[in-house]
Amino acid sequence: MTARIIDGNALSARVRGEIAVRAAALTARGVQPCLAVMLVGADPASAVYVRNKVTACEKAGIRSLRFDYPQDADPAEVMSRLAALNADPAVHGILVQLPLPPQFDEAAVLEAIDIRKDVDGFHAENVGRLSQNRESFIPCTPHGVMKMLETVDVKVAGTEAVVIGRSNIVGKPMAMLLTNAGATVTVCHSRTRDLAFHTRRADILVTAIGKPRFVTGDMIKPGAVVIDVGINRLKDGPDAGKLCGDVDFESAKEVAGVITPVPGGVGPMTITMLLENTVISAERAASARDLAAGK
Numbered sequence: 001m002t003a004r005i006i007d008g009n010a011l012s013a014r015v016r017g018e019i020a021v022r023a024a025a026l027t028a029r030g031v032q033p034c035l036a037v038m039l040v041g042a043d044p045a046s047a048v049y050v051r052n053k054v055t056a057c058e059k060a061g062i063r064s065l066r067f068d069y070p071q072d073a074d075p076a077e078v079m080s081r082l083a084a085l086n087a088d089p090a091v092h093g094i095l096v097q098l099p100l101p102p103q104f105d106e107a108a109v110l111e112a113i114d115i116r117k118d119v120d121g122f123h124a125e126n127v128g129r130l131s132q133n134r135e136s137f138i139p140c141t142p143h144g145v146m147k148m149l150e151t152v153d154v155k156v157a158g159t160e161a162v163v164i165g166r167s168n169i170v171g172k173p174m175a176m177l178l179t180n181a182g183a184t185v186t187v188c189h190s191r192t193r194d195l196a197f198h199t200r201r202a203d204i205l206v207t208a209i210g211k212p213r214f215v216t217g218d219m220i221k222p223g224a225v226v227i228d229v230g231i232n233r234l235k236d237g238p239d240a241g242k243l244c245g246d247v248d249f250e251s252a253k254e255v256a257g258v259i260t261p262v263p264g265g266v267g268p269m270t271i272t273m274l275l276e277n278t279v280i281s282a283e284r285a286a287s288a289r290d291l292a293a294g295k
């Protein structure tokens with residue numbers, strides 16, 4: 001059996017097209033969606049992520065503002081910019097690219113963002129709302145995974161889902177979303193004793209580990225849906241320098257029913273969901289404005 005492959009690039013292009021239509025409709029109402037992106041320091045990967053986010057905004061008709069700070073930036077200066085962006089009604093989304101340099105208290109910075117503009121969904125209040133299955137901004141990567149499951153018609157309710165990884169940005173919100181959708185969820189991590197025991201039971205397996213080709217075909221239940229969030233660069237061997245996921249795609253695709261590739265799987269969906277969250281925020285702002293004007 002060879003698994004059906006979910007094409008994250010194609011899905012992303014389709015969803016971004018829908019987002020561009022919503023952005024244009026908002027702009028016609030006088031509310032152009034706007035995302036402010038803050039980059040502190042000179043981490044090369046962060047610089048690439050920020051550039052990709054800004055370019056994706058432009059293509060979708062979303063205005064973007066970019067604020068760059070040096071590695072030795074004064075946290076007070078960044079916090080003061082955040083306060084100004086919170087107060088600016090023309091700004092609908094605020095994103096602080098992580099990681100931040102050591103002089104910053106990351107949690108304090110994330111919590112300084114107005115929760116109505118927290119399009120990354122990392123503010124503790126948004127995390128709490130997600131855990132209670134209430135309206136919130138959903139972190140972009142796990143949100144993208146749910147969108148992928150939806151488009152391939154995977155019925156999540158009643159399934160056994162296993163998430164490998166317990167980070168705040170992927171593993172934990174992923175587990176919450178799957179729980180909210182009715183799956184029975186097991187979260188595995190670096191201290192899990194018998195990983196394969198859990199993965200072999202999974203109807204839906206999501207990997208967010210950061211270890212190249214770590215999950216092999218023999219760890220997968222036949223017919224399972226395998227979503228690979230990992231993005232790793234191979235250091236040696238014939239494929240040195242190439243990107244790969246946490247899943248050994250070649251062996252896994254012979255066992256799984258549905259699988260995502262790396263690159264071209266979950267990766268493009270992350271920025272897509274950031275654009276969607278920004279548009280959602282702008283739609284809420286436009287409705288609030290109309291309500292206040294008695295429209």
Ligand code: NAD
Binds near residue numbers: 165168
């Ligand atoms: P992280 O380092 O914060 O978390 C990794 C998790 O893997 C930890 O919870 C750890 O307990 C677990 N883990 C480590 N070794 C393990 C082992 N041997 N067995 C079981 N669990 C183990 O990483 P993260 O930020 O959650 O990212 C995970 C991966 O996803 C990385 O490759 C990252 O690049 C990628 N990522 C991709 C996107 C995207 O847009 N597709 C977004 C965010 C992260």
